[in-house]
Amino acid sequence: MFDRLIEEAPRFFTYYNMIFVLQAMGTTLLLTAAGCITGFIFGFIIAAIRATRDPLLKPLRFLVIVYVEIFRRIPFLVTLFIVMFAVQIVSRNVSLFAIAVLSICMLSTAFLSEVIRAGMESVPRLQIEAAETLNFGFWRTQFRVVLPQAWKVIIPPAFAFMVMFIKDTSLASQMGVIELTFTGKSLMNRGFSPFLVYGVVLAGYFVMSYPLSRLGAYLEKRLASA
Amino acid sequence: MNYTLQYSVVLQQLPYLLGGALVTLQVAFLSFWLGAVIGLFGAVGKLKGNRLIRGLINAYVVFFTNTPALVQIFFLFYALPDVGILLDPMTAVVIGMTVNTGAYLTEILRGGILSVRRAEIETAEVLGMSHLQSLRYVILPHIAKTLFAPLSNFFVWLVLGSSMAAVFGVEELTGRAINISTANLRTIETFSVVALIYIALTVIASAALALVGRWCFRVTARIF
Amino acid sequence: MPLLEVKNLAASYGALTVLQNVNLSIEKGEVVSLIGSSGSGKSTLLRVLMGLLKPNAGEVRIDGEKVDYGSRSSLKSIRDRMAIVFQQYNLFQNMDVLKNVTIAPVEIKKRPRADVEREAKAILDRVGLSAKLKSYPDQLSGGQQQRVAIARALTLRPEILLLDEVTAALDPELVNEVLDTVRELAAEGITMLIVSHEMGFVREVSTRVVMMDKGQIVESGTPKEIFENPREPRTSAFVSKILRH
Structure with a gap:
């Protein structure tokens, strides 16, 4: 088995194959980054909506809770299928990449909104009351008082979720999005040994995820002592 | 955009899909318990083992928590x-999901064991309980309290994660959905x-676990 | 016309009635203290006045103008005219002292930053904190934090200042530095509504003392009347219990 790998290696580790893999890693990172950025923005909006108390906004609060609970309770693969076919009813010209981005954004919004909400709830209610008596509006209170105190609680678990999103994007390969896992499959179809191919793919994921995990663990310690 | 939703054809297949849900639960259960055994050994080994074992x-933990289970299973x-x-x-x-679960549970269980040590020392110092008393009144409830929420969340996550079995042709819930x-x-x-079935499965699982937690360990867990 | 007038005010937390039939009026320049055992509704009255808890009935008038606690603009205007200092100081933990004091006048009242900072520094100097402008709340003692909180309220130039048990959370040796600050304000003629358990202090600074019990006002009068000649048995019971310490 090993002689086969050694014999195959020079053919596998060529410049073009490696560029191919690196590009695929770029796509995986791009998918994850899109998910994280959208997830933070919409997750914050959802968490903020859930922090409102106005009885008029009750239906809106209910809707966002339903959204969050749905997307935290169905498998990402199922989300991908639903988004893909729903989008194709509307238009046939949407790229697979765009569908994958949309799906990961829906997932990340649901999960990150919970992380952000937990962070916001860690800020004492009295801080919000003080802002209220100073005539801060709702959004000013969120941006000037709540978020600057909540981010210490938000950041460490957010990193864990970023790693989760990197791993979840591998399922987009099943829709035909040419990211790292898909590239592994196509290299295997070109006759390379699965040992070599999936070894490299696993290493690729590890190289992307591990620094984030370490950074998250480091920040968790740092922020807890600060 | 002329698409009319037709649910009757799907609803005829409901028993077939629910059978798939059963397979999903089997996969999740099997991986959970086998993974828990690995996790227990891992946690104890990480706390008591020598440098090499640690x-x-x-x-093991770092590798499996930082790479996708899907690709690990492709490799297998x-x-x-x-x-x-x-x-x-x-x-x-x-096998893939068990090994993955083992890695996560190593960390979760290690946290639980560490927190017990502190509680044990504290009560021994403060109350002067006997060993058995502190086990019964302090340590077990403490383990249940710290570990119950992360473990039941992890189980829900496994139910969802098992859908990747469909990629390999296993006829669990997602696999049967693809067939239909x-x-x-x-x-x-x-x-x-199928999404609704998953939601129902996870809500029932969380609720059942929360009730078990409440009755057996007096843990008040959130379902939502 | 009284500066603040409260008529038949009632409020509740859910099913629990915490204020009923409260009548109170405060003239400009008065220092009114609310006394009574804990749970008598003193702090709740301040919370209702600031719009942190909606009243169920009754009305509040400021300068003869009725406050509508359901309307955002009316709420905004009453919070413009009254400021509150909390028991737990409630300084913003993410801002330094100067920022805590200046943020509302600059960002909400849109006054020029340079003016506000000059005024804030003068006020902080008066409460003895000119050396702490760049400190964060967690670097200050409770007494210092509370004096910053008073400075924050004063920089808003309120017509009425509400003080909600401002020394209750402080270590005993820090109580006086805060009370001294409040004494000075009283001497300057700032209108204040004070909730306090420091009876010596209440007796000294108040122009009027109001006794509350079970969400209602029992009686009100000059400090001398309340502390030496209470008319109501509930007041005399409370006063004798407190003064015995």
Whole structure:
């Protein structure tokens, strides 16, 4: 088995194959980054909506809770299928990449909104009351008082979720999005040994995820002592 | 945009889908308990083992928590036959998910054991309880309290994660959904019904676990 | 016309009635203290006045103008005219002292930053904190934090200042530095509504003392009347219990 790998290696580790893999890693990172950025923005909006108390906004609060609970309770693969076919009813010209981005954004919004909400709830209610008596509006209170105190609680678990999103994007390969896992499959179809191919793919994921995990663990310690 | 939703064809297949849900639960259960055994050994090894053992366990945890389970299973499924190990899809999936679960549970259980040590020392100092008393009144409730929420969340996550078995042709819930939708071409209807089944499964699982926690360990866990 | 007038005010937390039939009026320049055992509704009255808890009935008038606690603009205007200092100081933990004091006048009242900072520094100097402008709340003692909180309220130039048990959370040796600050404000003629358990202090600074019990006002009068000649048995019971310490 090993002689086969050694014999195959020079053919596998060529410049073009490696560029191919690196590009695929770029796509995986791009998918994850899109998910994280959208997830933070919409997750914050959802968490903020859930922090409102106005009885008029009750239906809106209910809707966002339903959204969050749905997307935290169905498998990402199922989300991908639903988004893909729903989008194709509307238009046939949407790229697979765009569908994958949309799906990961829906997932990340649901999960990150919970992380952000937990962070916001860690800020004492009295801080919000003080802002209220100073005539801060709702959004000013969120941006000037709540978020600057909540981010210490938000950041460490957010990193864990970023790693989760990197791993979840591998399922987009099943829709035909040419990211790292898909590239592994196509290299295997070109006759390379699965040992070599999936070894490299696993290493690729590890190289992307591990620094984030370490950074998250480091920040968790740092922020807890600060 | 002329698409009319037709659910009747999917609803006829409901028993078939629910059978798939049963397979989903089987996969999740099997991986959870087998993974828990690995996790327990891992946690104890990480706390009590020598440098070499700790290093090996660390490498195991770090590797499996930082790479996708899907690709790990691809590796098992496609690479192992090269060395003469042929796995059927179900076995490959369960092995992959078990090894993954073991890595996560090593960390979760280690946290639980560490927190018990502190509680044990504190009560021993403060109350002067006997060993058995502190086990009964302090340590077990403490373990239950710290570990219950992360473990039940993890189980829900496994139920969802097991859907990747469909990629390898296992006929669990998602796999059966793919089967049906390729036959009836009602993908949205099929998958929205399947999504509802997953939601029901996870809500029932969380609720059941929360009730168990409340009755047996007096833990008040959130379902939502 | 009284500066603040409260008529038949009632409020509740859910089913629990915490204020009923409260009548109170405060003239400009008065220092009114609310006394009574804990749970008598003193702090709740301040919370209702600031719009942190909606009243169920009754009305509040400021300068003769009725406050509508359901309307955002009316709420905004009453919070413009009254400021509150909390028991737990409630300084913003993410801002330094100067920022805590200046943020509302600059960002909400849109006054020029240079003016506000000059005024804030003068006020902080008066409460003895000119050396702490760049400190964060967690670097200050409770007494210092509370004086910053008073400075924050004063920089808003309120017509009425509400003080909600401002020394209750402080270590005993820090109580006086805060009370001294409040004494000075009283001497300057700032209108204040004070909730306090420091009876010596209440007796000294108040122009009027109001006794509350079970969400209602029992009686009100000059400090001398309340502390030496209470008319109501509930007041005399409370006063004798407190003064015995």
